[in-house]
Amino acid sequence: MLRFHAAVLAFFLSLSVLFSFCHGTRPLPGDAGEGLSIFRYAEAPEYRNGVGCPAPPPNNGDRRRPVSICDASLVHIAMTLDSEYLRGSIAAVHSVLKHASCPENVFFHFIVARSDPASPRVLTQLVRSTFPSLNFKVYVFREESVKALISSSIREALENPLNYARNYLGDILDACVDRVIYLDSDLVLVDDVGKLWSTTLGGSRVVGAPEYCHANFTKYFTDGFWADPMLSRVFAARRRRPCYFNTGVMVIDLVKWREGKYRRRIENWMEVQKSKRIYELGSLPPFLLVFAGNVEGIDHRWNQHGLGGDNVKGSCRPLHPGPVSLLHWSGKGKPWARLDARKPCKLDFLWEPYDLFLHNNNGSGEDIRVRGRRVMGGGASYSSSCL
Template sequence: MTLDANYLRGTVAAVFSILQHTACPEDVSFHFLAARRRDADAVRATFPYLDPSVHLFDPARVSGRISRSVRHVVAAPEYCHTNFTKYFTDAFWSDPRLSATFRQGPHRRRRPCYFNTGVMVIDVARWRAGGYSRRVEEWMAVQKEEKRIYSLGSLPPFLLVLAGEIMPVDHRWNQHGLGGDNAEGRCRSLHPGPISLLHWSGKGKPWLRLDTRKPCTVDYLWEPYDLYKAAATTAIEE
């Protein structure tokens, strides 16, 4: 897991949930990538009985050594009922050359659908062989150097390259979108049936809504795992 100060409460809650729901928690190993040692220290202080591996990220040491080839999405949760057109600007849709990217054809055999990049099964070799890093970066270059063609985070360039070309993962493995949409973060309910992972993707994070006393119903499922706030509150009281 990466450690980010803005999402540290979410990381701590995820670790606690894993330990609570794993049949053999003593066999689970945690690896954290942190830019700041104090973020890792905060996790250690919350779980003093854990012995995680902490990898401090120093950009200077890895500069020029990271491969430009990342990974290829083989499977991910797909949501064809979601209208992903809002992720792209009017400038994109009004340009026939650009908007034709989503047209079905030899290079896009299935209907392009929104998919969740936060939960993916990945094949490194296929990604490298297909030059997918380069293809994603080419769209990022259009966004940066030519004109603004998309908004709302890092998903759009992946949609441009991979939408319609992934293997859908059964939705029971991932309850998507509990954070609402990226524009307003509206509350959403759980989908019917079994769920393996609750995913607060979207603008509304449970700790923010709980702190402002405007929680969604699903946020109460997350609250018992909020050890980071509990630890901070105890420290202040002491």
């Protein structure tokens, strides 16, 4: 599959290019009605399985009929879906399908917040209208289950309850889903997701992710944490020194997760944080406390993170040397915001081909044709079934 070496990257740059939800028919919002003009996306191309793929899950030839979520041939991907990062989520899904050898065997699990300005029903219809053949299910995350555990962070955005939805995947997803890839909304894949799915989690390891052992691990926790021997010994007890890993890309064994009650282990540390203030960041440190030192290391090509840089300082980040399979705009800067502001970083042009957002439309509700793909304007109606 596609490998992004330095020469290939240079070429591209030079071009400058806790619950399921059923849904029925409802108008998709446009400029009128609910005023959510951000919901204008072109319909993605159809992506079909290549040679050698397992047979797609049966739906009797009707792509609108749900496939069995328990089908053993499925590759399960979990993502959050919200109004603020919707454009990134749509691009991420598009990138997965475009590069997957077996796109018809990919199943997405979208977790939405009850409090989102767009209702779960609207978000569901948006996904269906953009990806008519996509296998997916939408879950409503009950934010009250985690709000009381969230402490203030150095960035207000990190306090969003939906950031903590990954802690509850073992409870939210169907019991027959025994493994899942969790992906953030500010990334794109440029390689076959099936390769990431094939990661072996050996021994007692529950989570697989690229590790970064050169990072200063101590900075993720306060001086008070390191000064307290009862707290800091959690890392001293590890068989090897703990390494930083980014929770935006993880392969998770949900069987081990559920059996080991890892949701509760993470919550325990969040409760300690409420009383003793042992870290400043949001949802990352509890994961480090529970898993760091016992992570299945995955090749760094699967999370080239930090590309968001810092919008305040206007900084742009380069890629690390070597092949790349996943580009991750973690950090303050997002590619769609910089592109719209006409102040992009060079790497933002690698995100742009997956963007399906429509900037120009007539707002009349009439069909709009963009780059050979059809999209409905405001007031269009879509119907689908419970996935």
